[in-house]
Amino acid sequence: MNAPDWNQPAATLSREDIAKRIPHQGRMCLLERVQEWSAERIRCEAVSHLAPDNPLRAHGRLGIACGIEYAAQAMAVHGALLAQRGGHAGAVPVGYLAGVRGVRLHAADFNEVNGPITVRAERVMGDGVTIVYDFQVEAGDRPLIGGRATVVLDAAAVARTKTQEST
Numbered sequence: 407m408n409a410p411d412w413n414q415p416a417a418t419l420s421r422e423d424i425a426k427r428i429p430h431q432g433r434m435c436l437l438e439r440v441q442e443w444s445a446e447r448i449r450c451e452a453v454s455h456l457a458p459d460n461p462l463r464a465h466g467r468l469g470i471a472c473g474i475e476y477a478a479q480a481m482a483v484h485g486a487l488l489a490q491r492g493g494h495a496g497a498v499p500v501g502y503l504a505g506v507r508g509v510r511l512h513a514a515d516f517n518e519v520n521g522p523i524t525v526r527a528e529r530v531m532g533d534g535v536t537i538v539y540d541f542q543v544e545a546g547d548r549p550l551i552g553g554r555a556t557v558v559l560d561a562a563a564v565a566r567t568k569t570q571e572s573t
Contacts, residue, residue, distance in 0.1 A: 427486035477541035509553035
């Protein structure tokens with residue numbers, strides 16, 4: 407079996423392939439497919455915002471800030487794909503969304519979005535402990551929400567660093 411050529415565009419991944427790579431299962435797996443990805447970025451499509459039983463929907467409304475969860479799942483898939491590419495076939499480190507900054511809301515909610523949404527995440531910087539992504543959720547050419555997210559991969563390492571800095 408030949409090793410994949412990681413310089414070529416990656417094949418798309420289905421919802422089932424995504425669910426195998428992230429901790430979110432059932433209705434909480436929000437992404438429908440990975441359209442393309444590289445070492446630096448990922449582009450996904452979702453239609454779960456259209457579902458009346460979307461687990462993030464409250465009082466008949468799916469607020470646009472829920473787009474952060476869509477982006478976080480795209481980042482999780484991206485991290486899993488990179489780990490798999492690096493030969494880590496076993497457990498992938500679980501990332502925790504530590505914070506978001508510069509969030510720009512371009513809509514109030516997803517209720518007026520009648521078609522698929524595109525979720526983009528681009529790795530800006532990172533190491534084995536934290537990763538920073540820029541993210542954007544769009545409906546066609548219309549931006550819905552965007553910002554920057556910090557993902558912590560090794561919370562214990564962050565805690566050790568904070569302890570060492572304070573002593």
